Amino acid sequence: MYLAKIKVTLKKSILDPQGKAVEHSIQSLGYKNVEDTRIGKYIELKINASSEEEAEKIAEEVSDKLLANPVMEDYEIEIVSLNPSSNGSSSKIHAGKVH
Amino acid sequence: MSKAKFGIIVFPGSNCDHDAYHALKHVLNQDVEFLWHKDSTIGDRNVIVIPGGFSYGDYLRCGAIARFSNIMKDVVRFANNGGIVTGICNGFQIVCEAGLLPGALLRNANLKFVCKNVTLNVENKKTIFTSAFNGSVNKGKIVIPIAHSDGNYICDEETLKELEDNNRIVFRYVECPNGALNSIAGIVNKKGNVLGMMPHPERASEDIVGSHDGRYVFESIIQSLN
Numbered sequence: 001m002y003l004a005k006i007k008v009t010l011k012k013s014i015l016d017p018q019g020k021a022v023e024h025s026i027q028s029l030g031y032k033n034v035e036d037t038r039i040g041k042y043i044e045l046k047i048n049a050s051s052e053e054e055a056e057k058i059a060e061e062v063s064d065k066l067l068a069n070p071v072m073e074d075y076e077i078e079i080v081s082l083n084p085s086s087n088g089s090s091s092k093i094h095a096g097k098v099h
Numbered sequence: 100m101s102k103a104k105f106g107i108i109v110f111p112g113s114n115c116d117h118d119a120y121h122a123l124k125h126v127l128n129q130d131v132e133f134l135w136h137k138d139s140t141i142g143d144r145n146v147i148v149i150p151g152g153f154s155y156g157d158y159l160r161c162g163a164i165a166r167f168s169n170i171m172k173d174v175v176r177f178a179n180n181g182g183i184v185t186g187i188c189n190g191f192q193i194v195c196e197a198g199l200l201p202g203a204l205l206r207n208a209n210l211k212f213v214c215k216n217v218t219l220n221v222e223n224k225k226t227i228f229t230s231a232f233n234g235s236v237n238k239g240k241i242v243i244p245i246a247h248s249d250g251n252y253i254c255d256e257e258t259l260k261e262l263e264d265n266n267r268i269v270f271r272y273v274e275c276p277n278g279a280l281n282s283i284a285g286i287v288n289k290k291g292n293v294l295g296m297m298p299h300p301e302r303a304s305e306d307i308v309g310s311h312d313g314r315y316v317f318e319s320i321i322q323s324l325n
Contacts, residue, residue: 010205014253017210017278041159066167069160069196071203072253 001082002047002055008068008075009040043067046082055079103324105131106144108174108190110165115151115187115301122304123148127317136168146183146320147174149190151246151299161204161249162192171197183227183320184293188247191285191295200288200295201262202254207247208278214246216309218273219284219298223266226287227323228294231315241312243298245276245284250297252279252286262286270296 010016016038023037045062049055059077068075105123109116116133123129134141141147155164165171171193178184178199186194192204207213221232221239232241254262259280262268270285277297285296300313 014205015208017206017208021210066163067159069163069203071195071201071255072205 002049002052003080003082004045004047004055004059005078005080006043006045006059006063006067006075007040008043008063008073009038010072011074014072040073041067052079052081103129103146103321104144105129105146105148106134106141107131107148107150108136108170109133109150110136110152110154110168112154112156113150113152113189115189115299118299119148119150119187119301122301122314123317126304126314127321129317129321134170136165136170138170138173140173141170141177145324147177147185148301149174149184149186149193150301151188151190154189154193157189157249160192160196161189162194162196165189165193166196175199178288178293181290181292183323185228185316185320186293186295187299187301188245188250188297191297192249194293194295199293200286201258202252202286204249204297205251205253205278206249207251207276212246212248213250213276214244215276216242216244216303217276217284217298218242219270220273221269222271223269223287225266226269226291226294226319228287228316228319229269231319231322236312236315240273241315242310243300243303243313244309245298246302247277247297250277250279252283252297254280265289269294270298 019037019039026034047055047058056079063075107116107119120131123131194200195203219241224232267287268283269287272282272284275282287294300316303310303313
């Protein structure tokens with residue numbers, strides 16, 4: 001069993017007005033050194049797969065088809081093995097395709 | 100030649116389905132039926148209206164879940180065969196998610212839910228959705244309400260150029276209320292049989308509600324089938 005941790009964010013090229021609004025609040029708290037606030041979604045999936053590669057492939061397909069809209073979002077996948085014998089994790093950043 | 104038979108898709112969370120039904124049935128005296136999202140076919144309907152609302156609670160992204168509902172498979176098949184599909188507000192978001200129209204609708208630039216009458220320019224009166232907007236409609240400017248949080252249309256530069264060059268931007272805001280690229284309020288697909296628009300024509304079909312300009316969208320469709 002693998003755990004896929006998926007982060008979906010607006011593409012860097014797209015203005016994130018929600019992030020901007022939150023950043024204004026952060027700055028009004030006095031943290032003038034905070035910048036480039038971006039807001040996104042965090043999604044976890046448990047995947048019953050025979051290998052980390054297979055789990056990653058499934059997470060990627062699900063992200064492409066549903067979790068992220070490639071017109072406006074990028075996603076990042078981290079796969080963590082939940083198998084008792086393993087303690088490894090790997091992560092990979094996927095850039096959304098524009099179409 | 101066939102008579103218009105409207106089908107209005109109802110998803111959990113649709114809330115403009117009855118407005119559309121009222122405009123089509125009681126104002127325009129048309130043959131209208133609701134189609135439930137679990138249905139597998141649109142039956143004998145030859146015009147599909149995907150109404151506004153909050154299908155599936157806007158979970159994940161507006162329109163993202165509705166796109167995978169049972170009936171949408173048949174709607175996509177119908178649209179790809181040249182069938183007439185109109186996506187209004189949430190319906191616009193759904194047809195974009197379903198790939199029937201390019202681009203996507205982002206959160207409004209000012210982060211606010213905007214609910215008001217807006218003035219639109221009818222940019223292309225030669226589509227099956229706009230042919231009834233003749234010159235007498237206040238010089239091509241019409242008043243139709245909007246009510247949305249996510250109407251900020253975006254697409255890549257290449258798509259934008261294609262939309263502009265081929266007159267596929269059908270409605271444009273006179274004053275952009277949401278940050279949409281080039282003030283886009285509504286577009287059609289390449290073949291011209293799928294319309295997506297954020298403003299609500301069904302809510303502007305009688306003078307008693309402040310405007311009847313939206314009625315011409317439906318009248319255009321009806322005329323195109325007669």
